[in-house]
Amino acid sequence: MVDWTEKYRPSSLSEVRGNNKARDALAEWAKSWDDHREAVVVYGSPGIGKTSAAHALASDMGWETVELNASDQRTGDVIERFAGRAAKNATLSGSSTGTSTRQLVILDEADNIHGNYDRGGSSAVTKLVKSSSQPIVLIANEFYDMSRGLRNACQEIEFRDVSARSIVPVLRDICRKEGLEFESDALQAIADMNSGDLRSAVNDLQAIAEGRDKITEEDVIMGDRDRSVGLFEFLDAVLKEESAQEALYTAYDVDETPDDLTKWVEDKVSLVYEPDELARAYEFLANADRWLGRVRASQNYSYWRYATDNLAAGVAASRDRTRGGWTRYGGAPYRSTRDKTRDTVVRKIAEKGGFSMSTARREVLPYLSAVTHHCKPRELTVAMTAYYDFDTSHVSFVTGSGETTNKVQSIVEDAEELREELVEEHAGGAFAGMEDVSIDGENGGETDAATDGDDDVLNRDDESAASDEAEASTDDGQSGLSDFF
Template identity: 60%
Template structure:
């Protein structure tokens, strides 16, 4: 059976239901595009008609479309080759005014290695494009700040039950399916603003039936995710303790992320004693999250969720009205700014752990702080050189530990001296493996001496009486000579072992 959401997709903007203000703003953007040449972001919950509106706009403007969606590989190369060429071509043979519409669906879902470089490529694309571009997103603030600032934004709101019912009625008439008004109303209410979900439910119920009745509709709510901003509104302004806890079940965030959202935004609505009570509940939730991390027992999450939702809602003195501009946790942006420093710290800890035979955690907590203090600004130069040689550190690592600039002459000279020290230590520990080879004559002489020693040793082991009738004194003299040679070799081995000091104990 063909998908009804595709068959009955709006063909013009006039047929888009439930978002009249957003629809008009989108039309105005398209008609005035030659004046501003900005890209536009359509954002809102899934299933409310954002992509349909973009295609309807293309039909109205007679613009052919180029579309990339979540199923496509959206690396930098793909974006530049597919969407980039289309967007940067100023004149095309087909379409009104030689234009085409570039549509990028799920623009808030560019993450990880699959979309490597995609965000930067899109940001560059929307700034340089010679063709109109529409980006589709469910979560506006999941997009990078640079990309958001480069685009105009239009919000699509959830479609009301009152607007969904006429759409379902028109579809039933076109599909020649009878219906009861109450049945369509129940389907609309069950989907709570999701027009696409309501059409899918209608198709599933109508399959094999001539008429859709109220009894045919299963009165259960669709499993639908609540966006984080609606959740914050519910918890911080309206809900009681029980409602706040239940609202958290529909949010697609882990307790670790959820507490960061609440912690950063609660001061925007709470103050005084109620803010203090809210932070006490958040502190309690944080303790439970700490137990989860320490024990890996995720059943403790329920207690953390209770404290951060029900506890914060109960701290409120009464319901609050108005609109609040919530934002993502500042902790996340701080992590982004310090990522380079944290990566360098981990590289240093890894070098210390490898050399010293300790864990990276121990190296970070118990070794690195002392090194930072002892080598601060390279004031103890000898110790800094020894540290650099011991752990085989590069300029960035030494600069991180000492707090000095990586490109300074001071750091460069320390790296050079440390390299020489490592080379010297390697040669000393080689036991002469890098010494130049001997000449042929000396080798031959050595061979002859070796043969003489072998003969004497062989003679000493033939028995208590020598073959040529020598006396006991000569045998004693040979034995003493052999002992002296053995002692000399033992002394040489001890000297060689003393030279192998290792590089771990450099202080």
């Protein structure tokens, strides 16, 4: 299934609809960047084309792009590396100001830099924004959720919700390109239903069009079906049976909040999926979690639909095949104990790797879960357990294996031995250094790595990690998880 929002993402600023003034201001900012050298914040609701506009701008200007998450602590290093590369390119081309050598840095989630482990993150980004040798576009939903220092350091451009009047022609174009007949009222109804959010309008159009040559107003209205679905039926739909699109519809029919649905899917997915599928699914669950975080922070419940997209359609799309049979899903996720365990696990990962809590939770933990699924390979699971000093509940949580099984108990015992061996080996003070070891070529924190179950990231050598400039990997040359083998 090709996602139409990707397929029809604007490739030039002229294709970005409904925000002409903002669009022109952005083009002007880029053209005059050499004169002012300021970063710009592009802010507004989700799904109205902010990120697309930034990419389209780069394409219009002939600039490369690098997209990073502002709340990620390693962002600064990555930007500096890109900046260095750009400067080098400029020297090679004999031009120090040539616009073709620019790299547009797109910093997503600029309004989301907070949390204990991100303390100071905002001032770090502010510093970066002030000193960067490359143009930076910060993307935010809420301008005033950004620190004052950061706001003051940037120019600002507001993107407004896209009016239904501007949404209809986008939908019409897509229908024509897809060879899909339509009633004008159907497109109008979709535009009206999505109040300003062009991305969700395109998503709805694609969902309604599936399996049809023509869409009518009735199809759109009937799309809002009134059917109640039980949780196990929903889990079967997402984890075993239905296409991404159908799973999404089913999710809409369950009488539970996306928060609860995410917990259920997160809790049960490892009972059904193979490691590769699991790695992909966890990435979507991490996205769902991110949207739920935004709902909590902003109380804007319109973000729920993006959580649902991820937890239902995304997780279903992560499957390699459909499955039949009956699965013993067990009871409701034990949130209180599980949450506590998860928090401890995440904290250990964050402390060890020097990540923010959110990076540890969204990116490193899913990756570890995928590579040690059901404690396989065992050696790696022991190494992980030793490295993070996990106990049986932690190992059970990360690997999806039962806490009281002999397997988990013996892994924790072996890990204990491994740690002791290492203490002996490093006797004479070296053990102190182990306290702040980090994973070599810290790819565990990268979304890319998290999806790539085949890549033996934990063993990657420094050189390959360092040469991969598109990744936010940092290597401080210290010992790491691979030392535990």
